[in-house]
Amino acid sequence: MGAILEIKHVSKFFGGLAANSDVSFDMTEGMIMGLIGPNGAGKTTLFNCITGYYPPSRGEVLFKGMKMNGLEPNKVCKLGMARTWQKVRPLAKMSVLDNVMVGALCRTNSLKVARDIAMEQLKVVRMDKKADFLAGGLPIGERKKLEVARVLATKPVLLLLDEVMGGLNPAESEEIIQLILEIKKAGVTQMVIEHDMKAIMRISDRIVVLNSGEKLAEGNPQEIVTNQAVIDAYLGSEH
Amino acid sequence: MRTLLKKLSDNRGISPVTICLWIVVLAGLAVFPKFVDSPYALHIMILLFLSTIMGESWNILGGYTGQYSVGHAAYFGVGAYTTMMLMQYKQIPPWYGMWVGAAVVVVVALVIGSICFRLRGPYFVLASIAVAEILRLVAMNLKDFTNGAEGILATEIPPFKIGETVVTDFLSKVPFYYIGLVFAVVTIIVTVLVQHSKLGYYFQAIREDQDAAHSLGINLAFHKNVALLFSAVLTSMAGSFYAIYIGFIDPPTVLALDISVQIVLICIIGGIGTIYGPVVGSLVLVPLSEALRSNLIAQGIFKLGLASEESAVGIFLKEHLAHAHALIYGILVVVVILFMPDGVLGFVKKLFTARKRENA
Amino acid sequence: MTVLLQSLISGILIGGVYALIGIGLTIIFGVMRVINFAHGDILMLGMYLTYNLFTKLGIDPYVSVLICIPVMFIYGGLLQKIFINRMLGALPQNQILLTIGLGLIMSNTMMLIYTSDYKILTTSYSSSSVNVAGISVSEPLAISFLITAAITTALYWFLMKTDTGQAIRATAQDREAAQLMGINVKWMSILAFGMGSALAATAGALISPTYYIFPQVGSTFTLKAFVITVLGGMGSIVGATLGGIIIGVAESVGAVYISSGWKDVIVFVLFILVLLFKPAGLMGKSRM
Numbered sequence: 001m002g003a004i005l006e007i008k009h010v011s012k013f014f015g016g017l018a019a020n021s022d023v024s025f026d027m028t029e030g031m032i033m034g035l036i037g038p039n040g041a042g043k044t045t046l047f048n049c050i051t052g053y054y055p056p057s058r059g060e061v062l063f064k065g066m067k068m069n070g071l072e073p074n075k076v077c078k079l080g081m082a083r084t085w086q087k088v089r090p091l092a093k094m095s096v097l098d099n100v101m102v103g104a105l106c107r108t109n110s111l112k113v114a115r116d117i118a119m120e121q122l123k124v125v126r127m128d129k130k131a132d133f134l135a136g137g138l139p140i141g142e143r144k145k146l147e148v149a150r151v152l153a154t155k156p157v158l159l160l161l162d163e164v165m166g167g168l169n170p171a172e173s174e175e176i177i178q179l180i181l182e183i184k185k186a187g188v189t190q191m192v193i194e195h196d197m198k199a200i201m202r203i204s205d206r207i208v209v210l211n212s213g214e215k216l217a218e219g220n221p222q223e224i225v226t227n228q229a230v231i232d233a234y235l236g237s238e239h
Numbered sequence: 240m241r242t243l244l245k246k247l248s249d250n251r252g253i254s255p256v257t258i259c260l261w262i263v264v265l266a267g268l269a270v271f272p273k274f275v276d277s278p279y280a281l282h283i284m285i286l287l288f289l290s291t292i293m294g295e296s297w298n299i300l301g302g303y304t305g306q307y308s309v310g311h312a313a314y315f316g317v318g319a320y321t322t323m324m325l326m327q328y329k330q331i332p333p334w335y336g337m338w339v340g341a342a343v344v345v346v347v348a349l350v351i352g353s354i355c356f357r358l359r360g361p362y363f364v365l366a367s368i369a370v371a372e373i374l375r376l377v378a379m380n381l382k383d384f385t386n387g388a389e390g391i392l393a394t395e396i397p398p399f400k401i402g403e404t405v406v407t408d409f410l411s412k413v414p415f416y417y418i419g420l421v422f423a424v425v426t427i428i429v430t431v432l433v434q435h436s437k438l439g440y441y442f443q444a445i446r447e448d449q450d451a452a453h454s455l456g457i458n459l460a461f462h463k464n465v466a467l468l469f470s471a472v473l474t475s476m477a478g479s480f481y482a483i484y485i486g487f488i489d490p491p492t493v494l495a496l497d498i499s500v501q502i503v504l505i506c507i508i509g510g511i512g513t514i515y516g517p518v519v520g521s522l523v524l525v526p527l528s529e530a531l532r533s534n535l536i537a538q539g540i541f542k543l544g545l546a547s548e549e550s551a552v553g554i555f556l557k558e559h560l561a562h563a564h565a566l567i568y569g570i571l572v573v574v575v576i577l578f579m580p581d582g583v584l585g586f587v588k589k590l591f592t593a594r595k596r597e598n599a
Numbered sequence: 600m601t602v603l604l605q606s607l608i609s610g611i612l613i614g615g616v617y618a619l620i621g622i623g624l625t626i627i628f629g630v631m632r633v634i635n636f637a638h639g640d641i642l643m644l645g646m647y648l649t650y651n652l653f654t655k656l657g658i659d660p661y662v663s664v665l666i667c668i669p670v671m672f673i674y675g676g677l678l679q680k681i682f683i684n685r686m687l688g689a690l691p692q693n694q695i696l697l698t699i700g701l702g703l704i705m706s707n708t709m710m711l712i713y714t715s716d717y718k719i720l721t722t723s724y725s726s727s728s729v730n731v732a733g734i735s736v737s738e739p740l741a742i743s744f745l746i747t748a749a750i751t752t753a754l755y756w757f758l759m760k761t762d763t764g765q766a767i768r769a770t771a772q773d774r775e776a777a778q779l780m781g782i783n784v785k786w787m788s789i790l791a792f793g794m795g796s797a798l799a800a801t802a803g804a805l806i807s808p809t810y811y812i813f814p815q816v817g818s819t820f821t822l823k824a825f826v827i828t829v830l831g832g833m834g835s836i837v838g839a840t841l842g843g844i845i846i847g848v849a850e851s852v853g854a855v856y857i858s859s860g861w862k863d864v865i866v867f868v869l870f871i872l873v874l875l876f877k878p879a880g881l882m883g884k885s886r887m
């Protein structure tokens with residue numbers, strides 16, 4: 001099976017700061033890739049480079065073999081790659097249902113179809129009861145779930161989740177973990193940024209560790225927890 | 240009829256009660272000139288329609304799509320000038336001229352859009368002002384073309400004929416009343432249709448969060464330009480209508496910053512991003528500024544005995560209150576922005592829900 | 600050649616006054632991130648204040664700067680305290696509309712009091728000029744340039760060397776950090792709006808011997824102030840100074856070589872080009 005996403009020597013500079021430097025790895029279809037690293041390691045920046053929020057300064061990103069550099073986020077989304085935002089971005093003055101419908105309208109021109117898709121996705125994240133609430137008034141846990149439902153409604157084949165468990169209580173986190181596993185079962189490839197090590201070890205097939213913008217290590221969860229460089233740079237300091 | 244109502248309300252999320260109310264109001268407005276023949280009353284109604292058209296049009300771009308243009312005078316003025324110049328210099332009747340005006344505005348809007356939509360927030364606002372100012376200055380300076388600061392006076396409006404039958408000769412205010420009414424209704428219907436469509440969802444998503452919208456597959460530049468085109472073309476219609484109705488235009492009355500600000504105020508005061516906001520805004524602003532302009536308020540103050548007509552205060556009021564409508568605008572804006580950020584409509588809604596909660 | 604030189608010099612001289620207007624706007628934007636659409640109207644108030652001091656009390660316009668500064672400083676501070684402070688977290692659009700509303704109130708109140716007639720403040724030197732090496736320089740412009748230079752220098756000194764000045768700059772750089780450092784951010788905002796208003800009004804006082812005075816004069820200057828500050832980079836004082844001079848020169852050279860009607864078009868085209876291609880302005884990096 002070929003790689004669905006190939007990241008080749010991606011670097012991103014902000015002035016003198018290298019937020020990503022020469023990062024390369026591949027993802028195969030159906031897998032969950034964990035992306036970890038301390039704060040400021042460049043994880044979100046990598047998401048931004050992959051999804052076209054800004055182009056990488058160097059290197060390239062191939063999605064299903066296609067070169068993505070310079071492609072705008074809306075085109076990237078249409079091609080089937082979608083992302084959530086670490087700092088959630090609800091469409092505050094629209095209802096929860098409308099938020100998800102905006103996502104669904106990526107694949108249909110009919111409001112009715114979009115509404116059905118949206119309701120379905122809200123059921124998946126167990127928020128269908130809140131469909132008529134204003135998105136701006138939701139508590140953080142539900143905002144994160146809304147973010148996921150909305151992005152799922154765009155019917156992605158590759159989903160990039162940026163700290164969707166950040167700021168959630170254990171019960172809510174567990175709910176998200178189950179959700180991620182369900183999404184995997186549905187055949188969607190995922191890249192997940194997460195700080196909760198237990199969670200990431202549980203769900204990931206492979207893990208990439210970033211540190212100061214560079215790829216420090218890559219491997220399956222077992223290899224990562226026993227990797228000395230990772231323990232020194234990251235795991236050791238946190239646990 | 241019933242099935243039609245049901246279909247409308249199912250597909251568009253509009254309640255049958257609303258539709259019936261609409262029909263009643265429209266019927267009332269349609270027969271209004273049959274019962275009221277005071278030209279002044281008709282004049283006020285025409286201004287109301289005009290203001291509603293301007294507000295609703297801006298609302299599509301500013302209220303729904305969140306792109307606060309403070310340069311809509313550009314589209315109003317270009318529409319007005321095109322129609323007026325075609326009529327005066329080329330004898331092309333205004334009901335053709337206004338479509339030419341709309342076409343010119345499409346080109347102007349696409350140019351302005353390609354400049355301004357690269358910018359966000361306050362920079363977008365500033366750019367929209369600057370572009371409109373350039374147009375005003377050009378109209379001032381191209382004296383051979385636009386007659387510069389002297390403006391253009393309509394000497395004669397050709398009668399509207401279908402075949403050989405004269406439909407109207409525009410001598411009374413009644414034809415303007417009906418044209419204004421139809422335009423206003425069309426503008427509102429367009430807004431409703433847009434709001435309850437994919438476009439409407441995308442516009443609002445852009446308003447709420449551009450980056451999120453972008454990442455959800457929305458082409459920002461394209462949709463902002465579509466919103467602008469709707470908005471600009473409808474605004475140009477208002478401009479053409481204004482030119483023919485008033486019969487005189489010059490850069491300060493159709494292309495100035497004041498006009499742009501006034502258009503925004505209609506929406507701010509009524510309630511931004513709502514269908515009825517501009518209607519409510521017009522209902523507040525038009526009568527108020529007309530009452531001030533025609534010194535009704537000064538006379539009211541004298542009648543109530545608050546000041547005598549001969550006293551120094553009375554003379555001052557009589558002389559100056561007529562010029563005060565812009566002052567009232569200013570006060571209204573400050574009060575609304577500080578105390579009713581969702582406009583009069585939002586404020587009333589809040590009052591009602593608060594009342595309901597108290598009762599419950 | 601002399602014509603070019605002459606228009607260059609008068610451009611620089613009027614540019615000094617423009618710089619004052621721009622600096623006022625940029626300080627307000629720097630500290631509060633609010634674009635003040637009433638800026639030109641505050642300038643207009645300065646003009647009327649000067650006009651009244653001159654016609655009623657016989658105070659020379661340049662001397663009245665000494666009165667304008669404190670009076671309009673307090674006025675601006677009050678505006679900030681009563682209105683703008685409530686809006687600091689609000690949408691930028693609403694802040695803009697609030698200042699538009701305040702500007703409308705100012706200009707139309709003046710119209711109620713003074714009607715929209717043009718007033719002229721004629722001093723003995725309004726149209727006199729001095730001859731420097733064969734180039735004639737308008738006397739009022741020259742005096743106002745000197746005053747502008749003095750005020751700008753004093754302002755630099757205040758912002759760079761005094762504790763309060765540094766606190767203002769810190770607030771402009773990062774509001775939250777400044778708050779954490781124990782700086783009274785609200786007070787700094789009041790100071791900033793007061794200073795911005797005083798500067799605008801001073802500019803109004805300085806140009807009153809050479810400009811028509813009428814209630815609607817403000818909007819031209821508000822627009823000019825935007826152009827100047829965007830050109831220099833929003834929030835940069837050096838940039839605003841530079842922007843003021845550039846616009847002054849562009850206008851006065853444009854008036855000679857193109858036509859006075861088209862010179863404003865040039866200014867706005869310049870403005871849009873800067874917005875598009877150098878949105879951070881000439882001095883965008885250095886905030887204040």
Ligand SMILES: Nc1ncnc2c1ncn2[C@@H]1O[C@H](COP(=O)(O)OP(=O)(O)O)[C@@H](O)[C@H]1O
Nearest residue numbers: 014017019037038039040041042043044045046
């Ligand atoms: N738009 C930006 N401009 C300048 N620096 C940035 C920008 N975005 C991120 N950075 C910097 O890049 C580094 C990586 O940030 P980020 O990708 O958000 O890290 P992570 O998501 O791993 O916590 C940080 O030092 C951050 O300050």
Ligand SMILES: [Mg+2]
Nearest residue numbers: 043044045086
């Ligand atoms: Mg991050």
